[in-house]
Amino acid sequence: MSSRPRADAARNRDKILTAARGAFASGDGSVSFDALARRAGVGVATLYRNFPNRQALVEAIYHSELDDLVTLADTLLAAEPADVALRHWMDHYAVFVATKHGMAEAFQQAVATGSIGAGETRERIRTVVGDFLSHGAAAGTLRGDIDPDDATTALLGAVLGALSSGADARQRERVLDIVVGGLRPGSA
Structure with a gap:
């Protein structure tokens, strides 16, 4: 017997994750499970069967979005x-980080319990940034003398700085342009 979920169960789970992502991204992290089920077009029992509590839902969203972000790097590099x-x-x-503010309390609890590893x-x-740097150094579009951890720290600082200052999207874009500019050859 296969351990893969049925196709309709997988679709329902995806609908729930999509609805919850939308709710949390809009800053509505306190939305009820009943409202999320309606938003997803599933019954509340289906939601609870997939995610027995808000914490389980937050963790699933986080891991899914992180996986998507990591996978996106390969697509863009190609x-x-x-x-x-x-x-x-x-x-x-930047969007990934910003959407975590909509579920800040649950996210902090997940980090505190270890179900979301900040170090991981x-x-x-850091690995993704290192891949970008390696490809860029080989092609001559990015410096080869940058430590991926340093570049990751600069990126995180820029994104969190823009979020905490209430910067609009244009300012965030300018700040990220500065970070990338510092990673290009001739900017040392």
Whole structure:
């Protein structure tokens, strides 16, 4: 017997995750499970069968979005020069970080309990940034002397700084342009 979920069960889970992502991204992290079920077009029992509590839902959203973000890097690198791909990826990373503010309390609890590992997340992001840097150095579009951890710290600082200051999207874009500019050859 297969351990894969039925197709309709997988579709329902995806609908729930999509609805919850939308609710949390809009800052409505307190939305009830009844409202989420309606938003997803599923019964509340289906929602609880997939996610027995808000914490389980937050963790699933987080892991799903992190996986999507990591996978996106390969897609962008295959389609664009590394410096351009990195800059586009940074926009997605900024959205990833910003949406966590809509579920801040549950997210902090997940980190505190260890179900979301801050160190593991940082390592995955650092690895992605390192891939961009390696590809860019090989192609001559990014510097080869940048430590991926340093670039990750600069990226995180820029994104969190823009969020905490209430920067609009244009300012965030300018700040991320500055980060990428510092990673290009000739900017040392």
